[in-house]
Amino acid sequence: MRSKYKVLKMKQIVGLVLLIMLTFVDLSAEEFEGQIVFNDTIVDVIFDLPTTYSGEIKWHKLQYKVKYIDKEGNKKKLRPNDAEEIRFTYGFSTTRLLSRKAPQVGGVISSESHMFFRLSYDGAVKIFIHYRKGYSDGSYIRTLVLQKGNGALKVEQHLQSRTSLKRYFYDCPVLVQKIEDKRFDGDQLPLICQFCNSRCQ
Numbered sequence: 756m757r758s759k760y761k762v763l764k765m766k767q768i769v770g771l772v773l774l775i776m777l778t779f780v781d782l783s784a785e786e787f788e789g790q791i792v793f794n795d796t797i798v799d800v801i802f803d804l805p806t807t808y809s810g811e812i813k814w815h816k817l818q819y820k821v822k823y824i825d826k827e828g829n830k831k832k833l834r835p836n837d838a839e840e841i842r843f844t845y846g847f848s849t850t851r852l853l854s855r856k857a858p859q860v861g862g863v864i865s866s867e868s869h870m871f872f873r874l875s876y877d878g879a880v881k882i883f884i885h886y887r888k889g890y891s892d893g894s895y896i897r898t899l900v901l902q903k904g905n906g907a908l909k910v911e912q913h914l915q916s917r918t919s920l921k922r923y924f925y926d927c928p929v930l931v932q933k934i935e936d937k938r939f940d941g942d943q944l945p946l947i948c949q950f951c952n953s954r955c956q
Contacts (some may be wrong), residue, residue, distance in 0.1 A: 783808055784822075789843025791823070791833060800825055802843050812845065815886040815895065817852060818870045835869035855883070858900070858908045872900060872908075879904060879956035880948045899944055915941035927955035 787802045803822040805813040821833045821841055833841070835854040842851045852871040872883035883900040899911040903923075914920055920941060921931045930951050933939050939947050 785810065785812075786824075787843040787845065789823075789841060791838050792840035792842070793838050798825070802841070803830070804843075814873060814884075815888050818872070818886065821852075821871070835871050841871065851877075853883070855902065855908055858910060875899070876945060876948060878948065878952035880951050882945060882948055883908070885910075901944065901948065911941070911944055914944065917941075920947070924951055924955075927951050929954055 783806045784803050785806045787804055789800060789802050791798045791800055800823040803824060805816050807813065819834070822830065823833060824830055838854060840851060840853045842849055844850070851874040853874055854869050855872050856868065857870045870885075872885060874881060875884050876882040881902045883902065885898040885900050887896040887898070888894075889896055901909045901911070901914065901923075903909075909923060914923055917934050917937075917940065920934050920939070924930050924934070924947070930939070930947065933950070934947075939950070
């Protein structure tokens with residue numbers, strides 16, 4: 756009986772420790788100096804961003820709202836409909852999240868009207884990253900999202916075949932020819948966008 760009691764007690768202690776750890780991870784946040792880009796002005800702020808215990812930003816949460824502190828010290832929330840862009844230094848580079856109308860693609864993106872998308876590659880054809888949290892291990896499911904000019908967003912799942920690629924990049928004949936020649940395929944979207952921006956824009 757005593758051994759069973761000890762095992763039960765140990766399980767309770769382990770469960771309590773795990774709960775405390777998860778709570779700590781959920782409540783962790785770090786401050787980053789940055790800017791909010793509105794339609795007619797740019798404002799310096801301090802972003803209060805959710806992070807894991809290891810310091811990694813929880814990117815999937817930033818897509819819907821961002822907490823920040825203004826120059827008067829007031830704590831506020833910003834949603835994608837409220838601004839054009841947010842940017843801050845993360846690591847050794849400037850991270851930019853742009854507000855865009857979210858494509859309606861079932862569970863791949865979201866039913867939100869607008870979201871902040873993290874900019875991965877800038878140019879006439881932009882590449883954004885959409886983050887969705889994994890189900891079990893806490894990792895992210897990353898989806899590449901393209902935008903030509905001011906056009907609608909296009910998720911990578913709709914650009915896997917050569918036919919869809921040629922249709923999307925129809926206005927870049929030299930790229931279309933390379934796709935027909937099997938020089939590019941749907942697994943090379945970053946290279947395709949770089950080629951298009953350098954040769955056709």
